[in-house]
Amino acid sequence: MFDTPLTVLSRRLVLSRRLRAVALAIGLGLGLGLAALPADAQSVNPTALSVQEQQLLQSLHKVEGRVSIPDAKSGVLIQxxxxxxxxxxxxxxxxxxxWGLLGTLALVLLFWVVRGRIRIEAGPSTRTITRFNGFERFVHWLTASSFVVLALSGLNVTFGKHILLPAIGPHAFHVVSELAKLAHNYLSFPFxxxxxxxxxxxxxxxxxxGVDVVWFLKGGGILGKGHPPAGRFNGGQKLIFWAVVLGGGAIAATGYLLMFPFYVTDIAGMQTAQMxxxxxxxxxxxxxxxxxxxxSVGMEGAFDAMGSGEVDLNWAKEHHSLWVEDATRKNPGIVHNPGRMAPAE
Incomplete structure (x- = not known):
């Protein structure tokens, strides 16, 4: 049975209407999709050979795909x-x-050239006074030794591939960096x-x-002659104490965020923590x-405080006069007479 010309024409009209409807729907869908994209993204073809990474990032804010594993954030390739x-x-x-570290070394060298070693003005005495007990010295050296290794291993992360790698070669650098990483992680706990x-x-x-204010106004006895009164710790030592406690505490906290990723914060938080x-x-x-x-070398008699714990009495009177008065009043036995001390070289 053959269709009449009228039937064929009718079918063609119906098909034409359906095609126009489909085309209109596709056009509306594309229009809505483009409108939802940022303005820059509408002009970027992500599959084009000439597209630049920066164009994609500016248009899409991040480059990501779909993953089948539960960790959805692993689908983000670039952000x-x-x-x-x-x-x-x-x-x-x-x-x-x-600039920070070399600048500090330069200032220390300049200070040594201009000021020289700070001597005990009255000269070494025949008596000493107990400044730090064994436990206090243990705490100091525990923190200090840990920090030195942490600092050196941290410097390797930042400067190693620029300085150490060319000097010792890739194999040795790999071994050193691996050991440094382990030391950096595990010594963070004793620090x-x-x-x-x-x-x-x-x-x-x-x-x-207020004593610290006077100490700073008089240059701490480091600049000029004479030594202003100070307690067990002078103003400069208190600055170092709080720098280590607050700065070191923040360093430890941000370090643990990096050692245990995604437990507390996301990738953006860890990037900020690393900075x-x-x-x-x-x-x-x-x-x-x-x-x-x-x-150490900058001040005569200073190392003894954390070395043996016993410091020269004249040194203590010059640098911590208020502490000496208070300590000897409470415990006269804190002063010892071990015999004539040899002058420092």
């Missing part, structure tokens, strides 16, 4: 914050670290313990007061460089 973090880690932090113990043991002696971690580490390291200098 702008990651690029900002990479720029910070590869450019900003090395620059800050270089944190040391910071907590420092806070508990010495906070009562490190509360700022704070790096900047604070540079700042505290700069403070510690000055502390090491004054506590």
């Amino acid at each position: 702008p914050e990651g690029q900002a973090w990479r720029d910070f880690h590869e450019k900003t932090l090395p620059q800050v670290g270089t 944190t313990l040391g910071v907590v113990l420092m806070l508990l043991v010495w906070i009562k002696d490190n509360i700022p007061n 704070v971690h790096g900047l604070l580490a540079v700042a505290v390291a700069a403070v510690i460089i000055g502390h090491i200098y004054i506590g």
Whole structure:
């Protein structure tokens, strides 16, 4: 049975109407989809060979796909914050670290050239006074030794591939970096313990007061002649104490956010934590460089405080006169007479 011309024409009209309806629906769908995209995205073809990564990021804010595993965030391939973090880690932090640490070393060297070693003005005496007991010295060296290893291993993360890798080669650099990473992770725990113990043991002696203001106004006895009165810790030592407690505590906290990822924060939070971690580490390291200098070669008699715990009585009277008066009044037996001390070289 053959269709009549009228029947064929009718079917063609119906088909034409259906095709127009489908085309209209597709057009509306595309229009709504494009309207929902950012303005820049409407002009970017993500499959084009010439498309640039930056164009995609500006248009789509991040490059991500679909994954079948429960961890949905693993589908994110690139996100702008990651690029900002990479720029910070590869450019900003090395620059800050270089200027901060080398600048501190330069200032210490300049101070040594201009001021020289700070001597005991009255000369060494025949008597000593107990400044720190064994437990206090343990807390100090626990924190100090841990921090030195943490600082060196952290410097390897920032500068290692630029300085150490060309010097020792890839194989040795791999071994050193692997050991440094393990040391950095595990020594964070004794460092944190040391910071907590420092806070508990010495906070009562490190509360700022008016004596510290006078100490700073007179240059702490480091600039010029004479030494202003000070308690067990002077104003400068109190600054170091709070820099280590607050700065070290923040370094530890941000470090643990990185050691245990996604337990507390997301990837953006960890990127921020790493930035704070790096900047604070540079700042505290700069403070510690000055502390090491004054506590060793920069000042006669200073190292004995954390070495044997016994310091020369004349040194104590010059640098911590108020503490000597208070300590000897409470416990006269704190002063000892071990015999004539040999002058420091």
